[in-house]
């Protein structure tokens with residue numbers, strides 16, 4: 001039945017997995033960092049420190065291997081559904097770049113491409129900047145490819161359940177019988193300049209912004225699901241990692257290590273760090289959680305484990321395949337009822353021009 005179900009994704013005839021990218025050798029580290037921070041005013045000392053950390057790992061970030069595993073899992077899930085369309089990886093900051101991916105899709109005969117990013121939330125850095133990157137890449141590709149994307153998927157039950165399962169596994173790694181109140185869940189995501197967070201999502205842009213709101217909705221839903229599975233809903237907080245930028249610019253707080261200190265002071269004994277802001281176990285997770293926050297928490301006397309990200313959990317992969325089909329049905333003008341966790345926003349199939357305006361070049365495309 002090879003290819004017999006491609007109609008499920010009609011009008012799309014090609015798929016694009018968009019990710020951040022990372023270095024895979026020592027020589028790639030500085031060029032990668034310069035691409036990431038071009039025009040962003042990140043101090044050179046910060047760049048040197050980040051380069052050190054990549055070099056301590058042989059200059060290899062796990063992110064590209066994680067993205068390739070995600071692409072393989074998606075291809076396998078779609079093949080199981082009888083869907084066989086070309087699927088390419090296109091990165092913002094390392095090969096294979098978006099322009100190469102789009103050229104590959106065009107050469108495979110694609111004309112209408114459906115894309116997804118490896119970030120589940122909306123903000124300038126996690127959504128709109130990728131759309132701008134796609135628009136730039138399209139100028140380098142002959143023909144007139146059209147690129148759409150699936151909705152932001154942090155509130156999709158597949159993504160959320162993958163995190164519930166990962167946190168459950170992490171709780172089970174903690175030594176039993178230490179605490180009468182159970183492990184405290186510290187949900188972690190990438191910090192952002194407060195101004196970028198507050199202007200995230202479509203207008204009206206009210207504090208704290210949809211970036212933070214969405215994380216809180218995901219966290220509350222995960223805690224409720226864990227409560228149902230285990231008979232007691234865990235206490236939780238949302239914390240931030242990977243702050244950069246100028247020390248004078250306000251970024252989202254609390255930092256994960258500051259929160260751990262506060263929790264230790266208040267008598268908490270066991271903590272699960274749950275990086276719900278990320279979809280793979282890449283360097284930000286390894287550097288900022290495994291190598292920095294976990295030992296810092298242990299030095300405070302806490303027992304700390306880090307939960308996996310969604311990675312290629314079957315619930316996540318099935319959810320993404322469903323989201324491709326949902327977006328295609330919507331593009332065909334059919335009525336769709338987006339699956340979404342309680343009280344969450346389903347996210348957008350395309351963004352209005354006023355969405356996530358932070359740092360946007362005037363007139364830059366949103367879709």
Ligand SMILES: CC1=C(CCC(=O)O)c2cc3nc(cc4[nH]c(cc5[nH]c(cc1n2)c(C)c5CCC(=O)O)c(CCC(=O)O)c4C)C(CCC(=O)O)=C3C
Pocket residue numbers: 020021022023033036037040042046047050061062063118119123125126190191192193242243244245277282283284
């Ligand atoms: C929201 C968000 C995500 C999640 C959404 C998504 O996944 O896209 C994300 C992911 C990632 N960020 C990553 C790496 C870096 N981010 C930096 C800098 C920054 N990130 C920002 C935001 C985000 N970043 C921001 C506002 C800056 C300041 C500069 C700017 O305004 O652009 C810097 C510069 C040095 C530093 O300051 O740390 C690096 C090296 C990697 C790769 C890890 C690997 O190699 O495995 C990944 C997946």
Ligand SMILES: [Fe+2]
Pocket residue numbers: 190242
């Ligand atoms: Fe980042």
